Amino acid sequence: MPRKKALPHAVVPDSVVAVKEDVVAVNRDEGSDPLIRISNIEVIYDHVILVIKGVSLEVHEGHIVALLGANGAGKTTTLKAVSNLLGTERGDVTKGTIELRGEKVEKMTPSDLVNRGVVQVMEGRHCFEHLTVEENLLVGAYTRRDGKAAIQTSMEKVYGYFPRLKERRKSQAGYTSGGEQQMLAIGRALMANPSVILLDEPSMGLAPQLVEDIFEIVKRLNQEQNVTFLLAEQNTVVALKYADYGYILENGRVVMDGDAASLAENEDVKEFYLGMGGGDKNFSNVKSYRRRKRWLA
Structure with missing residues (x-):
């Protein structure tokens, strides 16, 4: 099986690059085109605020793909770009393309996308x-x-x-x-x-056991009904447990991607998103350390 293709993302440390090069991309069916392909998109709100800065990702049929990152990283905006709901918040895709089964979605209405099997579950229910x-x-x-x-x-x-x-x-x-x-x-x-559900922050405001219950059902729907999921989630631990593949966003850019199991074992992901960083550091040292380790150029 070929190794995962490099995507035009931000510069990352050599240690991360080495991990990514050794990862087998489980969200890619060998020889098949992706169900959703996002290519180098930029999103601007109010003609001024640049929120998404060259995001590229792929979602293959029958997989669960997670968009991970802190609040404000651009996860919800990416989902709304796919479902064409940006217009409700004065947002526009100003660069790049989004394709559904090889067909560009920019000119489709949200109802057109629903008729083609793409449904979004909004943050906040x-x-x-x-x-x-x-x-x-x-x-x-x-x-x-x-x-x-x-x-x-x-x-x-x-x-x-x-x-x-x-x-x-x-x-x-x-x-x-x-x-x-x-x-x-x-x-x-x-x-x-639907054939695709765009699921935005399903764990928000829920007790831990309910979060597990919801994700168990998502996994069942994926396995039993072949529903493809692209989900945005801050709870990285749970998302990587149930997803096949993950993309980590920071400040509107994809800074790391890989199969879920490899991301869960990555040392940078453990420290920044799973709360598993080693060593004793006071708050000022943590901030300085994060600045030195930040993946963005």
Whole structure:
């Protein structure tokens, strides 16, 4: 199997380069084109603020790919660039291309992308609070034209993955817990019968056990329904546990990428994102050390 191709990312230390060169890229099916290809994109808000600075990444069908990094790194903006939702926040892709199955998405509307199987689950869930759980799920099937029977089959499938939603199906969504609302948001996306789900911060505001439960379901959906996931997540430990491949963003750039297992063992990732740095350092030393070790040029 060929080694992973080098991507046009920022300069990284020799130790990291050595690790990357030895990594087998599990998110690439040998000989196949990616389902989603992002090539050197830049995103600007309000015609002034440059947020994404030359990001390139690939997502292959049937894989879970994680966008990792701190708050403000550009993860959500990258997802919204793929789903064409940047316009709602006065954002624009000003450079580069985004392709879905080889077709450029820049001229597609968000509804066009939903019809092509790409659905985004927004950060913060965004359930319709005054609708019931079941009504929220039906909203997810709004674009479908395959009949009530098929939609009902999808509903039962969602309830199979999220039995708690079936118990609460007549409850107003606004009266459900944060974990139930996250389940509802994912379930609503599934009602659109997607091939790709863009999942933004699924762990936000949830207890650790609920986070594990949500990611277990994501893994099941990936394995049993062949749903491809591109997810943005600050919880690097959990994301790398369940993902196949990861990209780490800092200040709008990809600074490292590799298969999830290799990233989880990388010493820089352990220190900066997994809280496993060795040695005793006071706060000022940590800041100085991070400046010296920063991957960006």
